[in-house]
Amino acid sequence: MTGESVTAERLRRAQAIELLNEYVDAVDSRAMQRWAALFAREASYSVVTRENAERGLPLALVMDHTRERIEDRVTSVTKVWSSHYNDYWPRHLISNVSVGDIDEGRVALRANFALYLTEPGSPGSRLLAVGRYDDEVTFDLDVPRFARKAVVLDTTVLPRYFVYPI
Amino acid sequence: MSKTDSRVTCSLGWPSESSHVPRSAYLDVDLFDIEMAEVFQGPSWILLAHESELPLPGDFKAARLGSVPVIVVRASDGGIRVLVNACAHRGARVVHEDVGNVGPSLHLRCIYHAWTYDLDGRLLSASLEEDFPSDFARSDYGLPKARVEVHSGMIFASLSDETPSLSEYLGGIQEGLERSLGPGELMFLGSQKVVFECNWKIYAENIYDGYHTVALHKAFRMLQMKAAGGTISAPDYERSGHVWNEYTTLPVENRDLLKDGSLLESRTKPDNANRIINIFPVGILSDQLDTLSLRFVTPLSVDRTQVDFAVFAKSGETSDIVAHRVAQGSNLFGPEGFISLEDATALSRVQMSASSGGDSIVLKGTPKAAPPYRIVDEAAIRHFYGAYRRLLGL
Helix, strand or coil, rough: CCHHHHHHHHHHHHHHHHHHHHHHHHHHHHHHHHHHHCCCEEEEEEEHHHHHHHCCCCCCEEEEEEHHHHHHHHHHHHHHCCCHHCCCEEEEEEEEEEEEEEEECCCEEEEEEEEEEECCCCCCCCCEEEEEEEEEEEEEEEEEEEEEEEEEECCCCCCCCCCCCC | CCHHEEEHHCCCCCCCCCCCCEEHHCHHHHHHHHHHHHHHHCCCCCEEEEHHHCCCEEEEEEEECCCCEEEEECCCCCEEEEEECCCCCCCCCCCCCCECCCCCCEEEEEECCCCCEECCCCCEEEHHHHCCCCCCHHCCCCCEEEEEEEEEEEEEEECCCCCHHHHHHHHHHHHHHHHHHCCCCCEEEEEEEEECCCCCCHHHHHCCCHHHHHCCCCCHHCCCCEEEEEEECCCCCCCCEEEEEEEEEECCCCCCCCCCHHCCCCCCCCEEEEEEECCCCEEEEECCCCCCEEEEEEEEECCCEEEEEEEEECCCCCCHHHHHHHHHHHHHCCCCCCCCCCHHHHHHHHHHHHHHHCCEECCCCCCCCCCCECCCCCCCHHHHHHHHHHHCCC
């Protein structure tokens, strides 16, 4: 491997981690347009439980398998589910980030997360779910975007519903 | 606990008007215990599972009948058993996982002292039995079995000998259950499990309440997604508490709201017939567009109710249809669904302010004394509480 390609690989890995940081900042800021803009033209976003995944059952909590459905999620959160349902603040804590090469144009990005909610009218904050991201990042003219954002929840029974993407 | 005890213990001051529900009924801890004993462990059939969730001998899922933990398990003869999930010796939980298979031995073994049972709950062996008293008989120490009956693949259990046959219990709603679940086999697509932050009765009421659908579910208005008509019926309401909502849908008029409107398509129903049925006390069939689901409802405490949405396809359907059912079950009618998410918020707000006192009131459609009601009425809530009050002697 030449020195040039090693540098390029390091750059892609750094860009993928930066994309994850931007993602967390967007969802924790409840900035849905910014969230959707982090996905590639061909992309998917899904939230599944580990229980269904391990049993090979396809049902998800969220299944946005196309760019159109990702954009429809922005409409759902900002227009359909009016502000009454969106009144909590999410906060993601991320750990164990790992980046691995898939091929020239893509990297695999994995990380653990814990998602806390802070709700008006309730003292303290509480844990909604823990799990991991099993993502694929593509590069379009050196700009990293998610081709796949697959959220796998350890938390099989959610203590309440969620509105903003995980 | 006898019914006489419940009358004494429960001093809610239940109003005589059937359109009123004291809000304290959503908060009273003593009443909750009575409900677990006399409704969920009493003469009711509780919906616990569908046969397609447990296809193989040894497949099980954990559930509860009131406060009693049980496992629903497929036995070696292919039949379904519901066993109390507490060792007959010291009461330890025998099966610890939520779902799984007991293994090829088809035995259940308690980890604590290795007491081992077959799938009929019979005690097969215990470790070091030779040191037990001489009158010890294994036959005295099985896992108690609940009564089990199956209708259209739905598995029901009851801990009471007084419960009538399932067919008699279900009465007139059987036809609706059969129309949705059909004569063929179902394919289990998975579960979504969420806690609703409300009393189980608030969750149940929501199924009898067509009034909220026009006000709360903004997606219907924004999409211009209308029902062509429908009714809320309560067959056998004089003796039962079930409800049967039946409506037909019209195509979505506003096709500009969503970029991918395929989510809202109905591909399996030439008649566009939709139905939501609550089997008293609270077991739900929801068959809307192409989302065919059962909801298994477990009261956890006065203010928390776990709802497991189980979603199904019909055997023999094409992979395209199955994929469509999965997408719609995930994104439209699930607990995180485009249409259904709002219910969780509204129901938790009823719970939050239940301590305000007074009564919750049922008005819309109540000038009509008996069902059927219009699909936008809430009058059928009275029949849920009619059955509930008869059962508890309130």
